[in-house]
Amino acid sequence: MDFSYSEKVLDLKKKVNTFMEEHVYPNEKVYQDQLNQQKTRWSDIPPIMEELKKKAKKAGLWNLFLPESEYGAGLTNLEYAPVCEIMGRSVIGPEAFNCSAPDTGNMEVLARYGSEKQKKEWLEPLLAGEIRSCFSMTEPDVASSDATNISTSIVRDGDEYVINGTKWWSSGAGDPRCKIAIVMGKTDTSAPRHEQQSMILVPLDTPGVKIKRMLPVFGYDDAPHGHAEIEYNNVRVPVENMLWDEGKGFAIAQGRLGPGRIHHCMRLIGLAERALEDICKRIQVRKAFGKKLSEHEVIQEWIADSRIEIEQARLLTLKAAYMMDTVGNKVAKKEIAMIKVVAPNMALKVLDRAIQVFGAAGVSDDFTLAYHWANARTLRIADGPDEVHRRQIARLEMKNYQ
Known part of the structure; x- marks a missing residue:
């Protein structure tokens, strides 16, 4: 195994390090101060974050996590490792480069499994940093460490799917920019154990989607990102919102x-x-x-x-x-x-x-x-x-x- 860095990676490391030193670390306190000055911690995004994102995009330090050169920097996992490590030194670092969870995972899902329409509607604005997303898998009533336990139902009704269930720890759902959730539920309880689950795209403004509360972590609310408990009550979305196919969740x-x-x-x-x-x-x-x-x-x-x-x-x-x-x-x-x-x-x-x-x-x-x-x-x-x-x-x- 050769863990030496190519010239491309060494150059990126240098650029990301410099950006962190010049822009991210000095603004960590600015970010918190702006957040604390808002009417509510969930209403707006500290302006400094959008400023940082513009600077990172201009510097070409954007979407570095995606191995597909069509969408990202074309880095392998090995090449991304030292760059990601540098971003992780700061709470606000990853988002400044549009490389923060859960958007990174959701963008990868859309890039690999999404239809052309889904990519146009959701992936492109995520790649541009215009919106954010959440991932709804964990549930309060089952041991979600075993994902086959999930009980949220996704039932087809004509040209729509009807979703019912409660999710929690849907990270990012408190963000006012969060527009889309990837929801994991069961479409066929009679199928083999690992083919009962499906994933479907649910816009958060769909009728029946209710954010019940934001969950603190050891007393930290992680605003404006946050971790939400979300109720999906007879939520209807088009059949075309299914990712990949039924049973592929x-x-x-x-x-x-x-x-x-x-x-x-x-x-x-x-x-x-x-x-x-x-x-x-x-x-x-x-x-x-x-x-x-x-x-x-x-x-x-x-x-x-x-x-x-x-x-x-x-x-x-x-x-x-x-x-x-x-x-x-x-x-x-x-x-x-x-x-x-x-x-x-x-x-x-x-x-x-x-x-x-x-x-x-x-x-x-x-x-x-x-x-x-x-x-x-x-x-x-x-x-x-x-x-x-x-x-x-x-x-x-x-x-x-x-």
């Missing part, structure tokens, strides 16, 4: 979640890198018990362990990305599952050490550590909990001896 989900999972891991590595930088800077200017924090052996151990763990996670991420590019997502599923377990746990360890170094300040909103910790912790559940991934890894490993 589970297959689409597996295709969507592979890149989505590894993108989370790439961003988490960038987040951990920034936390380690915060540690190293902080310990140079703080003293305790007569000497700098940098001189305390326990903190030196934290730094060493953090560097080791970040490098391990990065190498496994690159291996998974390489395999996705060379042998496909299906063959790479064990590596994707492994990094999905490793990266969030690694980031949590590094962030926890940073919070200890910062002391009381570390748990405040004066710094980003507490928010990043909350975000990393949710990623031990989102896109499949650790236990499900470990189960899959064990089964794939045992196959070699059966």
